[in-house]
Amino acid sequence: MLTQSLNAPAISTSITRGKIAPALHPVSDKFGAIAGHVGLVATEFSYRKEEEIYGEDEPAEYVYQVVSGAVRSYKLLSDGRRQIGAFHLPGDVFGLESGATHRLAAEAIIDTTVRLVKRTSLEKAAGTDVQVARKLWAMTASELRHAEDHMLLLGRKTAMERVATFLLEMDRRLAVASMMALPMCRRDIGDYLGLTLETVSRALSQLHAQGILGFSGARQIVLRNRARLHNLDA
Amino acid sequence: MLTQSLNAPAISTSITRGKIAPALHPVSDKFGAIAGHVGLVATEFSYRKEEEIYGEDEPAEYVYQVVSGAVRSYKLLSDGRRQIGAFHLPGDVFGLESGATHRLAAEAIIDTTVRLVKRTSLEKAAGTDVQVARKLWAMTASELRHAEDHMLLLGRKTAMERVATFLLEMDRRLAVASMMALPMCRRDIGDYLGLTLETVSRALSQLHAQGILGFSGARQIVLRNRARLHNLDA
DNA sequence: CGCTTACTTGAGCGCCATCAAACATAGTGG
């Protein structure tokens, strides 16, 4: 599993397939808060839909920030069962490791552009700048908080509660004008929530029938009653 | 939920109920690696069986290390469903937060003695000593790794696979002379694995019937065939 | 428009939860 990813950017002259995205909102630009601060150069790079960014247990050479698109981080069991630990959306940093290897694999869900910096550069910066070290710790702690919340969901929530939690999370993270455009398919949602794609679909249909959400195509969802959705969450 | 815990050590003159435990093995003494390094004084304190150490969302005033005993960290849903995120055994550090509050509650499973230092002391030390900052980050990253593994377990493993994983984890962490003395009850195990206590009991009985493990009382377990247990894990 | 992929919906089943009771263990007081 420690094979070098063929998809990793090999050198700094790597071709970026995507376009430069509009500037991220300053407050959410965690990457810039680091890279900018210590004068690191962030390279842009693009991945196509379904392309692997790095594999599980691969050396963690880079740290990434989503510029546009969406990424899933996941673990696999030997028989193919998959648990997605997190979705990474524009502005999010992923692939940050304190150790030498990536603990989860990462793939682009749709065409995705990222900014990346070498892990060693960040390590070096953290060694001289306490503010950078503090920020790296805070980002890992933030991931841990999400994982802890997600353990509660996976271990103890019902299917409907999980889907309600998911919708509220996505609403918070990617809704524009109360509409969210989900980048991921039903199977991804299921593998994130510890459910099958059919169960996810049934839950969404039920919420639709109750008027709690509206569809404009399967992945365009508008929440019509967040209060009732909160009640369905535990 | 932000109420001050009545169980928290109020002042430095707080009475320690427990005894001073034998010195921890140097390599596993993460706390000493920090506290010793920067000259922080670690206070000892004891909690009785079932006693709360801190509550969810309480201000994170201290960071703890288990000297003897065992601790569970958990989250609750409003109706009482509980997810234990981790068990903390002698040598383990817990309650370390990058932010201002504890994201999980913590309780002593059995009579437990801890060493503790003020979070602000560690923060201050991290601000001047890069090595300390690096260590704090590494400890949080280690917790994150465990949480990521546990998400896979909770989301995708069967009951038998979960119990097998649990046994191997406990064997690794607290077995002496190939015997493990579990400090926690079946309900705790269930709440850690996202199962009921009955399902945990049935899985253990089945492993016993297959000769994979032996009992000397319900909580004294000896693994007789780790290879077969690994096969039962996914 | 035709093809492919994704999504929805239905039917039936199985794993694990629930409910219940028996059994074991540890601690207590006589």
Next chain:
DNA sequence: CCACTATGTTTGATGGCGCTCAAGTAAGCG
């Protein structure tokens, strides 16, 4: 030392939530 009690564990019976298998429908895309 031994009933006695409380707590924890095991085991059984039953049921339900979510999975599996299957078919039909919709949507995206050349």
